[in-house]
Amino acid sequence: MKLIIQIPCYNEAEVLPTTLRNLPRQIEGVDCVEVLVIDDGSTDNTAEVARTAGADHIVRLKRHAGLAEAFKVGLDACLRLGADIIVNTDADEQYKPEDIPTLIAPILRGEAELVIGDRGVAAQPNFSPIKRRLQTWGSQVVSQAAGIPIPDATSGFRAMTREVALRTNVLSHYSYTLETLIQAGNHRFAIASVPVRTNPPRRPSRLMRGLWDYLLNSGVTIVRAYTMYRPLRVFTTIGLGLIALGLVPLVRFLIFYFQGRGSGNVQSLILGAVLLIVGFQTILIGLVADLxxxxxxxxxxxxxxxxxxxxxHSTTEPRPAASSHDQRPPLRGV
Structure with missing residues (x-):
């Protein structure tokens, strides 16, 4: 059984040697552990540092495409390199590498296909109080959308089987964490969470440019992913809500009409009719979206x-010697 630890990187030359040095190279239950570094168009010498520090495989993107694209390219590379289990972690060693055996344990026992590292966001000392509340609330929203309890939906420390990776399609350009969980939940994969430890942050987050930017992008990602997999439920809920709103002014008009004062309340009739029509049209849109x-x-x-x-085909082809540190499978966008 082969495990590949993939690390998306963008200008991480300074911290990458320590991260790679601390990664476990032998894990009970795993025959082979390899490390893949995805250089997301870095302007420093991240790729060269990764090669010198002992990365087994390096994929370089020609331009900075963002975390979601780097994650997707990494999955493609891991699959072509024959990975049975894929672990994704951060280059700045936010997550303790010693917890990788704990992370993959549910997969090795056959209890899960996707495992999320739970940082304990509700009591995470490295987070501000508002970030703790937002992370907790966001995880609850994603849990509802995915149909499974996920205490730390934004955690990038996760392990997945080859089957999960084959079924994963990242469409977002912002982040992969929320979208892929909703996707996995709707594919009925067995998903588990395990407590993991974290290190103090070495630098500010490069994904969050600000609180409102994070909320906007995360909200759009959740709504888009949920609508994609549950279109009939989304549009039917909106349509029924509009119909319910339309019934209020319509009933008001009918009450005045039977009291002989309907001529002065035609606006209620018009408003109610418009809301009813829009509501029914929204439900019809839901039917089309479901198809x-x-x-x-x-x-x-x-x-x-x-x-x-x-x-x-790629896993049956001859591979370069194991000592090579510059294996670059042909991938889209690299």
């Missing part, structure tokens, strides 16, 4: 089968 959802599932199945065939 499109079936088409999306077919496309995902085709992509899944294509990945299976591609990765089956």
């Amino acid at each position: 499109i959802n079936f088409n999306r599932k077919l496309l995902e199945e085709i992509l899944y089968r294509e990945r299976l065939q591609t990765n089956a």
Whole structure:
């Protein structure tokens, strides 16, 4: 069984040697542990440092594409390199590498297919009080959207099986954490959370440019992902809400009408009719979106089968010697 630890990096030359040095290279239950570094268009010498520090595989993006794209490219590379389990962690060693065996343990026992490292966000000392509340609230929202309890939805410290990686499609350009959890929940994967430890932050977050930027991007990601997988429920809920609002002025008009004062309250009739029409149209949009959802599932199945065939070929081809530190499988966008 092969485990690949993937590390998306952007200008991490200063901290990367320590991170790579502390990664476990032998784990009970795993035959082979390898490290993949995804250089997300760094302007420093991140790739060279990674090679010198002992990374087994390095993928370099030609330009800075963002965390979500780097994560996606990393998954593709891990699959082509024959990974059975993939662990994603941060380059700045936010998560303690000693917890990787704990992270993959539920997968090795056959209890889970995707494991999320739970930082204990509600009591995380490295977070401000408002960030703790937002992280807790956001995890609850994602749990509802995914249909499973997830105490730390934004954690990037996670392990997944090859099957989960094959089924994962990252569409967001901001972050992969929320979208992929909703996706995994709707695919009915077995998902578990395990407590993990963290190190004090070495630098400010590069993903968050500010609180409102984080809230806006995270909110859009959650709404988009939930609507993609539950379109009928979303549009039906909105449509029924509009119909309920439309009934209020309509009932008001009828009351005045039967009292002989309907001519002075025509605006209630117009408003109620407009809301009812829009509500019914929204439900019809939900029906159309649900039909499109079936088409999306077919496309995902085709992509899944294509990945299976591609990765089956790549894992049977001869590989370079294990001592090489510059193995770069051909990938899109690199």
